[in-house]
Ligand code: MTE
Ligand code: HPA
């Protein structure tokens with residue numbers, strides 16, 4: 001089934017926050033943000049701004065009726081700065097005017113003087129100075145100390161990865177208006193409607209029951225709107241609440257880039273130990289997470305770094321620890337992969353290091369260390385349904401690795417200034433929120449008296465196609481045509497206490513709740529049909545093709561007749577479904593448990609060509625074998641693979657978030673921040689479905705697909721590194737594991753000694 005939003009998107013009729021027709025009297029908000037990264041506010045004068053034509057009021061933290069607090073996990077982040085600022089771009093004031101231009105002009109009439117304090121942008125420096133956002137954690141299995149004593153080969157080094165701008169097409173924004181009885185309604189571009197509701201209630205000092213959050217869809221979230229949609233929603237709510245008028249705040253691109261957090265940059269140290277056969281027997285890593293100025297989602301992101309620190313490899317002795325370092329950058333946040341990619345980059349670097357020194361191919365070390373069923377992850381979960389090796393072997397069968405390697409060698413021998421390289425990248429990613437309590441969901445289904453169906457869930461559509469999948473489920477369960485089903489907006493009044501749409505688990509969680517709701521309604525209908533037709537209770541009833549087939553009856557009933565019949569008998573044709581992922585648990589003291597419903601596996605083979613005169617590179621091909629389970633929508637899933645892959649390649653190669661040492665974002669616009677375009681995507685992407693059908697924890701056995709493919713992009717880094725070494729064998733010394741691998745870095749490595 002085609003994505004139900006496709007037509008709207010290409011014809012421009014899909015509605016985003018900024019497309020909602022505004023009501024008369026709507027006020028517009030511009031945010032006045034910190035012009036330095038760290039300091040004490042000594043003087044702040046906005047009287048001139050407030051007197052300008054069209055300006056209604058300037059809000060400071062003093063105008064907040066409830067709490068000036070938006071921290072999600074840890075209460076460490078004010079909505080509006082009070083006495084100090086901690087990052088460049090931190091919101092201080094809200095200028096409210098009758099139109100955006102007036103608000104914008106008034107920004108320039110605000111006078112602020114700040115006594116600057118020392119700025120930290122580097123997590124290792126923060127670590128040394130004892131600046132932490134949250135507790136350090138260690139995952140451990142076996143005994144690395146002993147194992148390193150026995151290891152034949154030991155390699156140590158460091159690996160750093162950079163930040164990443166989400167660059168959702170739709171910038172952050174919200175539109176709020178007062179409703180009756182002291183309540184308020186907010187349209188927010190958020191992955192977490194409940195989080196917005198909770199934050200607004202706290203900031204306004206009112207009950208959550210007075211706050212209705214509605215989300216039609218997002219023009220992309222990628223994690224950037226899991227928690228960081230809340231401040232803009234809270235600001236519009238604040239203005240609307242105090243002034244009793246509709247209020248709107250939609251950030252411009254440069255404001256969004258400056259004021260919001262990004263993927264966490266990490267600096268990391270590793271130590272890897274191998275035996276004589278190149279089995280990895282011990283691995284240690286220390287991760288320094290650059291969290292920015294407030295905790296935001298950093299504790300959870302850091303946890304996932306530890307969960308995925310050994311990627312797809314079976315290593316008996318592991319000790320990985322992580323520190324959540326506080327710096328003067330905007331609070332960094334969720335980004336596709338959620339800390340996993342940062343962890344995987346480090347072990348891939350360690351393996352690369354070992355391969356260089358041992359003069360063997362990376363893939364030979366990777367292949368022999370892939371995990372198998374029965375292996376126990378350092379965090380205690382036992383590997384089941386493992387497809388690491390099946391994916392690898394399937395890929396090798398389709399694209400013989402040795403043959404490709406030979407072709408590359410031949411090519412490199414015959415070309416002086418063009419060099420090719422290749423890399424394999426296996427991925428193993430855990431599905432479930434690592435915080436067990438978040439793994440639950442609900443769905444609300446109404447069957448109307450004309451037989452059509454309305455579906456509400458807690459899932460937010462952000463381009464990943466979850467609404468299409470929800471629609472498929474309802475259509476399948478009732479045996480109706482897709483045109484009979486309507487996917488409603490995501491709304492906190494209809495479906496409450498939801499977890500954000502994140503962790504790639506949205507379809508599983510909401511789909512299973514939806515299944516439950518449909519089953520309840522079907523059970524009532526079945527019951528009615530058994531009684532009415534004198535059938536045995538338990539006789540099979542199938543809903544298919546708009547008809548209802550009953551075991552023991554020759555003719556099926558027509559769906560609409562069954563519906564009318566049920567209503568005539570006063571049967572409830574609405575249901576609320578609920579789902580809570582079974583079996584999962586995790587003990588954060590012991591750091592052991594079974595946190596994931598299941599794991600997703602896959603392997604990618606990336607080939608690149610480096611232009612050794614210019615330092616530029618082209619991605620020739622990426623071949624992927626991915627474990628989709630039994631995909632319920634191959635087109636949507638394929639889109640996730642390709643989009644995730646390209647986003648990962650961008651992170652690893654060209655996207656460079658640059659701050660100067662004063663904490664000012666230099667890559668603050670699309671002229672200075674480069675994301676993959678049509679010319680930089682791989683010339684060929686071949687995705688092969690590894691069909692498996694053993695996973696009952698996935699909705700219809702269709703495994704989660706949102707985040708895992710991003711990590712295939714890590715292969716691009718190592719493929720480029722290999723091509724560089726083909727040109728300059730001395731390059732390793734000058735080619736630290738430091739992503740992104742921009743053309744500048746490539747050029748320097750090509751000609752470094
Ligand atoms: N795909 C699109 N088109 N837009 C997005 O914002 N977000 C990604 C991924 N794929 C995203 C996307 C992220 S970060 C996650 S966690 C998942 O989708 C969330 O959706 P899911 O749980 O339905 O996979
Ligand atoms: N993944 C994504 N988002 C989250 C998680 C997670 O594991 N935990 C909390 N938010």
Ligand code: MOS
Pocket residue numbers: 191221222223224226334335336337338501502503504707
């Ligand atoms: Mo995705 S980073 O879990 O929103």
